[in-house]
Amino acid sequence: MSRGRQFSKPGSPLTAPVFYVLLSLSIRDRHGYDILKHVEESSEGRIRLGPGTLYTTLKRLLDAGLITELRPGPGEDARRRNYRLTSRGRGELTGELKRMEQAIVLAGGRRLQVRS
Amino acid sequence: MTARWAVRLYGLVVAIYPRRLRKEYGADMKLVFNDLLEDPNMSRRRTWSIVLSDIVDLIGGLWLGPLFGFLVVLIWWVVRSDIYPFDPNLGLVLIAALFVAAGFTGTRRSGSFAGGMGAGFVAGLISAITVPGDYWLFGTFPFYDAISFVGTMAISAAVVMLLVTIGSELATFKTHRGRMRRGIWAFVGAWRRDSELSP
Numbered sequence: 001m002s003r004g005r006q007f008s009k010p011g012s013p014l015t016a017p018v019f020y021v022l023l024s025l026s027i028r029d030r031h032g033y034d035i036l037k038h039v040e041e042s043s044e045g046r047i048r049l050g051p052g053t054l055y056t057t058l059k060r061l062l063d064a065g066l067i068t069e070l071r072p073g074p075g076e077d078a079r080r081r082n083y084r085l086t087s088r089g090r091g092e093l094t095g096e097l098k099r100m101e102q103a104i105v106l107a108g109g110r111r112l113q114v115r116s
Numbered sequence: 117m118t119a120r121w122a123v124r125l126y127g128l129v130v131a132i133y134p135r136r137l138r139k140e141y142g143a144d145m146k147l148v149f150n151d152l153l154e155d156p157n158m159s160r161r162r163t164w165s166i167v168l169s170d171i172v173d174l175i176g177g178l179w180l181g182p183l184f185g186f187l188v189v190l191i192w193w194v195v196r197s198d199i200y201p202f203d204p205n206l207g208l209v210l211i212a213a214l215f216v217a218a219g220f221t222g223t224r225r226s227g228s229f230a231g232g233m234g235a236g237f238v239a240g241l242i243s244a245i246t247v248p249g250d251y252w253l254f255g256t257f258p259f260y261d262a263i264s265f266v267g268t269m270a271i272s273a274a275v276v277m278l279l280v281t282i283g284s285e286l287a288t289f290k291t292h293r294g295r296m297r298r299g300i301w302a303f304v305g306a307w308r309r310d311s312e313l314s315p
Contacts, residue, residue: 050170
Protein backbone atom coordinates (compact mmCIF):
# COMPACT_ATOMS: atom_id res chain seq x y z
CA MET A 1 0.00 0.00 0.00
CA SER A 2 1.44 3.37 -0.90
CA ARG A 3 1.97 5.74 1.96
CA GLY A 4 0.30 8.65 0.22
CA ARG A 5 -2.85 6.61 -0.16
CA GLN A 6 -2.77 5.56 3.47
CA PHE A 7 -2.39 9.12 4.70
CA SER A 8 -5.12 10.46 2.48
CA LYS A 9 -7.57 7.68 3.39
CA PRO A 10 -9.99 9.22 5.86
CA GLY A 11 -10.38 7.40 9.13
CA SER A 12 -7.34 5.15 8.73
CA PRO A 13 -5.17 5.05 11.85
CA LEU A 14 -1.56 6.17 11.69
CA THR A 15 1.22 3.71 12.39
CA ALA A 16 3.02 4.15 15.72
CA PRO A 17 6.27 5.57 14.25
CA VAL A 18 4.32 8.06 12.08
CA PHE A 19 2.17 9.13 15.02
CA TYR A 20 5.12 9.72 17.33
CA VAL A 21 7.16 11.53 14.65
CA LEU A 22 4.22 13.89 13.96
CA LEU A 23 3.70 14.35 17.69
CA SER A 24 7.35 15.21 18.17
CA LEU A 25 7.24 17.79 15.34
CA SER A 26 4.01 19.30 16.65
CA ILE A 27 5.98 20.68 19.60
CA ARG A 28 8.78 22.29 17.57
CA ASP A 29 10.97 21.87 14.50
CA ARG A 30 13.54 19.14 14.97
CA HIS A 31 16.40 17.40 13.19
CA GLY A 32 16.68 13.63 12.76
CA TYR A 33 18.41 12.67 15.99
CA ASP A 34 16.26 15.05 18.01
CA ILE A 35 13.13 13.36 16.60
CA LEU A 36 14.56 9.90 17.36
CA LYS A 37 15.25 10.84 20.99
CA HIS A 38 11.89 12.52 21.46
CA VAL A 39 10.00 9.55 20.02
CA GLU A 40 11.75 7.21 22.44
CA GLU A 41 11.09 9.50 25.42
CA SER A 42 7.45 10.26 24.61
CA SER A 43 6.64 6.60 23.96
CA GLU A 44 8.40 5.64 27.22
CA GLY A 45 10.87 3.51 25.31
CA ARG A 46 8.24 1.46 23.48
CA ILE A 47 9.03 2.95 20.08
CA ARG A 48 12.70 2.89 19.23
CA LEU A 49 13.40 4.15 15.76
CA GLY A 50 16.65 3.26 14.11
CA PRO A 51 18.20 5.65 11.56
CA GLY A 52 16.78 3.58 8.67
CA THR A 53 13.21 3.50 9.98
CA LEU A 54 13.43 7.18 10.93
CA TYR A 55 14.44 8.38 7.47
CA THR A 56 12.06 5.98 5.71
CA THR A 57 9.25 7.46 7.82
CA LEU A 58 10.42 11.05 7.24
CA LYS A 59 10.61 10.48 3.48
CA ARG A 60 7.04 9.10 3.45
CA LEU A 61 5.81 12.05 5.48
CA LEU A 62 7.58 14.49 3.14
CA ASP A 63 6.12 12.74 0.09
CA ALA A 64 2.66 12.90 1.65
CA GLY A 65 3.11 16.62 2.41
CA LEU A 66 2.69 16.17 6.17
CA ILE A 67 6.07 17.68 6.97
CA THR A 68 8.51 20.00 5.22
CA GLU A 69 12.25 20.23 5.26
CA LEU A 70 13.96 23.36 6.50
CA ARG A 71 17.38 24.62 5.54
CA PRO A 72 19.74 24.93 8.52
CA GLY A 73 19.72 28.44 9.93
CA PRO A 74 22.81 30.56 10.56
CA GLY A 75 24.98 29.08 13.29
CA GLU A 76 23.38 25.65 12.92
CA ASP A 77 25.17 22.48 11.82
CA ALA A 78 24.96 22.63 8.00
CA ARG A 79 24.81 18.82 7.80
CA ARG A 80 21.57 18.62 9.77
CA ARG A 81 18.20 19.01 8.11
CA ASN A 82 15.34 20.22 10.24
CA TYR A 83 11.76 19.19 9.72
CA ARG A 84 8.52 21.10 10.35
CA LEU A 85 4.93 19.89 10.61
CA THR A 86 2.66 21.27 7.85
CA SER A 87 -0.97 22.23 8.41
CA ARG A 88 -1.95 18.98 6.67
CA GLY A 89 0.28 17.05 9.05
CA ARG A 90 -1.28 18.84 12.00
CA GLY A 91 -4.71 17.88 10.63
CA GLU A 92 -3.68 14.20 10.41
CA LEU A 93 -2.34 14.30 13.95
CA THR A 94 -5.48 15.98 15.28
CA GLY A 95 -7.59 13.38 13.47
CA GLU A 96 -5.60 10.57 15.07
CA LEU A 97 -5.92 12.14 18.52
CA LYS A 98 -9.69 12.45 18.02
CA ARG A 99 -9.86 8.78 17.01
CA MET A 100 -7.98 7.87 20.19
CA GLU A 101 -10.27 10.05 22.27
CA GLN A 102 -13.35 8.39 20.76
CA ALA A 103 -11.89 4.96 21.49
CA ILE A 104 -11.34 5.93 25.14
CA VAL A 105 -14.89 7.30 25.41
CA LEU A 106 -16.23 4.10 23.83
CA ALA A 107 -14.21 1.91 26.19
CA GLY A 108 -15.35 4.04 29.14
CA GLY A 109 -18.98 3.73 28.04
CA ARG A 110 -18.66 -0.03 28.04
CA ARG A 111 -17.02 0.13 31.43
CA LEU A 112 -13.87 -1.50 30.15
CA GLN A 113 -10.83 -1.07 32.30
CA VAL A 114 -7.23 -1.15 31.31
CA ARG A 115 -5.62 -4.08 33.10
CA SER A 116 -2.11 -3.47 34.31
CA MET B 117 35.21 -1.74 18.40
CA THR B 118 36.18 1.91 18.03
CA ALA B 119 33.61 4.52 17.01
CA ARG B 120 35.42 4.97 13.70
CA TRP B 121 35.09 1.29 12.83
CA ALA B 122 31.49 1.22 14.02
CA VAL B 123 30.67 4.10 11.62
CA ARG B 124 32.46 2.26 8.78
CA LEU B 125 30.51 -0.90 9.56
CA TYR B 126 27.27 1.09 9.63
CA GLY B 127 28.21 2.41 6.18
CA LEU B 128 27.88 -1.21 4.96
CA VAL B 129 24.45 -1.45 6.59
CA VAL B 130 23.37 1.75 4.81
CA ALA B 131 24.45 0.14 1.52
CA ILE B 132 21.61 -2.42 1.72
CA TYR B 133 18.91 0.27 1.81
CA PRO B 134 17.08 1.20 -1.41
CA ARG B 135 19.20 3.40 -3.63
CA ARG B 136 16.82 6.37 -3.56
CA LEU B 137 16.72 6.49 0.24
CA ARG B 138 20.46 5.90 0.48
CA LYS B 139 21.24 8.67 -2.00
CA GLU B 140 18.95 11.16 -0.34
CA TYR B 141 19.42 10.28 3.33
CA GLY B 142 22.48 8.01 3.56
CA ALA B 143 24.65 10.81 5.01
CA ASP B 144 21.88 11.76 7.49
CA MET B 145 21.52 8.14 8.59
CA LYS B 146 25.26 7.92 9.26
CA LEU B 147 25.09 11.20 11.15
CA VAL B 148 22.27 9.90 13.36
CA PHE B 149 24.20 6.67 13.94
CA ASN B 150 27.20 8.76 14.97
CA ASP B 151 24.95 10.73 17.36
CA LEU B 152 23.78 7.43 18.88
CA LEU B 153 27.41 6.37 19.41
CA GLU B 154 28.28 9.68 21.04
CA ASP B 155 25.20 9.75 23.27
CA PRO B 156 26.41 9.11 26.84
CA ASN B 157 23.00 7.63 27.77
CA MET B 158 23.15 5.08 24.98
CA SER B 159 25.30 1.97 25.34
CA ARG B 160 27.09 0.54 22.30
CA ARG B 161 25.08 -2.67 22.68
CA ARG B 162 21.78 -0.79 22.63
CA THR B 163 22.85 1.21 19.58
CA TRP B 164 23.61 -1.97 17.65
CA SER B 165 20.37 -3.59 18.81
CA ILE B 166 18.48 -0.58 17.34
CA VAL B 167 20.42 -0.96 14.08
CA LEU B 168 19.69 -4.72 14.05
CA SER B 169 15.95 -4.19 14.51
CA ASP B 170 16.16 -1.61 11.68
CA ILE B 171 17.69 -4.26 9.42
CA VAL B 172 15.05 -6.81 10.40
CA ASP B 173 12.35 -4.24 9.53
CA LEU B 174 14.00 -3.55 6.19
CA ILE B 175 14.29 -7.24 5.32
CA GLY B 176 10.72 -7.76 6.43
CA GLY B 177 9.43 -4.89 4.38
CA LEU B 178 11.44 -5.22 1.20
CA TRP B 179 13.03 -8.60 0.93
CA LEU B 180 10.41 -10.94 2.34
CA GLY B 181 8.94 -11.94 -1.03
CA PRO B 182 12.32 -12.42 -2.74
CA LEU B 183 13.61 -14.31 0.32
CA PHE B 184 10.82 -16.89 0.13
CA GLY B 185 11.11 -17.01 -3.67
CA PHE B 186 14.82 -17.82 -3.48
CA LEU B 187 14.18 -20.50 -0.82
CA VAL B 188 11.69 -22.13 -3.19
CA VAL B 189 14.26 -22.01 -6.02
CA LEU B 190 16.88 -23.48 -3.67
CA ILE B 191 14.65 -26.42 -2.69
CA TRP B 192 13.77 -27.03 -6.36
CA TRP B 193 17.47 -27.04 -7.28
CA VAL B 194 18.41 -29.46 -4.45
CA VAL B 195 15.60 -31.84 -5.48
CA ARG B 196 16.34 -31.67 -9.22
CA SER B 197 20.11 -31.73 -9.12
CA ASP B 198 20.44 -34.81 -6.85
CA ILE B 199 23.21 -32.98 -5.01
CA TYR B 200 21.66 -34.31 -1.82
CA PRO B 201 19.14 -37.20 -1.56
CA PHE B 202 15.87 -35.38 -1.07
CA ASP B 203 12.40 -36.84 -1.46
CA PRO B 204 10.64 -34.88 -4.25
CA ASN B 205 7.30 -35.15 -2.42
CA LEU B 206 8.85 -33.66 0.68
CA GLY B 207 10.28 -30.92 -1.55
CA LEU B 208 6.78 -30.15 -2.85
CA VAL B 209 5.37 -30.02 0.68
CA LEU B 210 8.18 -27.68 1.75
CA ILE B 211 7.61 -25.41 -1.25
CA ALA B 212 3.87 -25.28 -0.51
CA ALA B 213 4.65 -24.48 3.14
CA LEU B 214 6.98 -21.67 2.01
CA PHE B 215 4.22 -20.01 0.00
CA VAL B 216 1.84 -20.26 2.99
CA ALA B 217 4.62 -18.81 5.18
CA ALA B 218 5.20 -15.96 2.67
CA GLY B 219 1.53 -14.95 2.91
CA PHE B 220 1.51 -15.34 6.69
CA THR B 221 4.68 -13.37 7.46
CA GLY B 222 3.89 -10.74 4.83
CA THR B 223 0.52 -10.09 6.44
CA ARG B 224 1.96 -10.08 9.94
CA ARG B 225 4.78 -7.70 9.10
CA SER B 226 2.81 -5.27 6.96
CA GLY B 227 -0.32 -5.44 9.10
CA SER B 228 -2.47 -5.85 5.99
CA PHE B 229 -3.83 -8.74 3.96
CA ALA B 230 -2.58 -7.05 0.79
CA GLY B 231 0.97 -6.99 2.21
CA GLY B 232 0.89 -10.79 2.58
CA MET B 233 -0.51 -11.26 -0.91
CA GLY B 234 2.19 -8.93 -2.26
CA ALA B 235 5.00 -10.86 -0.56
CA GLY B 236 3.55 -14.16 -1.86
CA PHE B 237 3.16 -12.74 -5.36
CA VAL B 238 6.81 -11.66 -5.47
CA ALA B 239 7.87 -15.10 -4.12
CA GLY B 240 5.76 -16.73 -6.86
CA LEU B 241 7.28 -14.54 -9.58
CA ILE B 242 10.82 -15.40 -8.49
CA SER B 243 10.05 -19.11 -8.19
CA ALA B 244 8.75 -19.07 -11.80
CA ILE B 245 12.41 -19.08 -12.81
CA THR B 246 12.32 -22.83 -12.14
CA VAL B 247 10.49 -23.35 -15.47
CA PRO B 248 13.23 -22.02 -17.78
CA GLY B 249 15.73 -23.32 -15.18
CA ASP B 250 14.44 -26.84 -15.66
CA TYR B 251 15.00 -26.50 -19.38
CA TRP B 252 18.44 -24.87 -19.21
CA LEU B 253 19.90 -26.99 -16.41
CA PHE B 254 18.17 -30.35 -16.84
CA GLY B 255 16.90 -30.26 -20.41
CA THR B 256 13.26 -30.92 -19.55
CA PHE B 257 10.39 -28.93 -20.99
CA PRO B 258 7.17 -30.75 -20.11
CA PHE B 259 4.86 -28.73 -22.37
CA TYR B 260 3.41 -29.88 -25.67
CA ASP B 261 2.75 -26.44 -27.13
CA ALA B 262 2.20 -22.79 -26.23
CA ILE B 263 -1.34 -23.44 -24.98
CA SER B 264 -0.26 -26.20 -22.59
CA PHE B 265 2.57 -23.93 -21.39
CA VAL B 266 0.26 -20.98 -20.70
CA GLY B 267 -2.38 -23.26 -19.15
CA THR B 268 0.09 -24.99 -16.82
CA MET B 269 1.65 -21.68 -15.77
CA ALA B 270 -1.79 -20.20 -15.07
CA ILE B 271 -2.80 -23.22 -12.95
CA SER B 272 0.54 -23.11 -11.08
CA ALA B 273 0.08 -19.38 -10.42
CA ALA B 274 -3.47 -20.01 -9.16
CA VAL B 275 -2.25 -22.78 -6.82
CA VAL B 276 0.57 -20.56 -5.53
CA MET B 277 -1.79 -17.64 -4.90
CA LEU B 278 -4.25 -19.98 -3.17
CA LEU B 279 -1.48 -21.10 -0.79
CA VAL B 280 -0.46 -17.47 -0.21
CA THR B 281 -4.11 -16.56 0.48
CA ILE B 282 -4.32 -19.39 3.05
CA GLY B 283 -1.19 -18.00 4.73
CA SER B 284 -2.50 -14.43 4.73
CA GLU B 285 -5.87 -15.64 5.97
CA LEU B 286 -4.23 -17.58 8.82
CA ALA B 287 -2.41 -14.40 9.91
CA THR B 288 -5.68 -12.47 10.14
CA PHE B 289 -7.73 -15.43 11.41
CA LYS B 290 -7.90 -14.08 14.96
CA THR B 291 -9.48 -10.82 13.86
CA HIS B 292 -12.34 -12.37 11.91
CA ARG B 293 -12.66 -15.73 13.65
CA GLY B 294 -16.11 -14.78 14.96
CA ARG B 295 -17.37 -13.74 11.52
CA MET B 296 -16.14 -17.04 10.01
CA ARG B 297 -17.76 -19.05 12.80
CA ARG B 298 -21.08 -17.25 12.27
CA GLY B 299 -20.82 -17.87 8.52
CA ILE B 300 -20.22 -21.59 9.00
CA TRP B 301 -23.11 -21.90 11.49
CA ALA B 302 -25.43 -19.97 9.15
CA PHE B 303 -24.49 -22.38 6.36
CA VAL B 304 -25.03 -25.45 8.58
CA GLY B 305 -28.37 -24.03 9.78
CA ALA B 306 -29.58 -23.35 6.22
CA TRP B 307 -28.49 -26.82 5.13
CA ARG B 308 -30.36 -28.43 8.05
CA ARG B 309 -33.53 -26.44 7.36
CA ASP B 310 -33.29 -27.37 3.71
CA SER B 311 -32.94 -31.08 4.63
CA GLU B 312 -35.98 -30.89 6.95
CA LEU B 313 -38.15 -29.19 4.28
CA SER B 314 -37.25 -31.57 1.49
CA PRO B 315 -39.60 -34.58 1.17
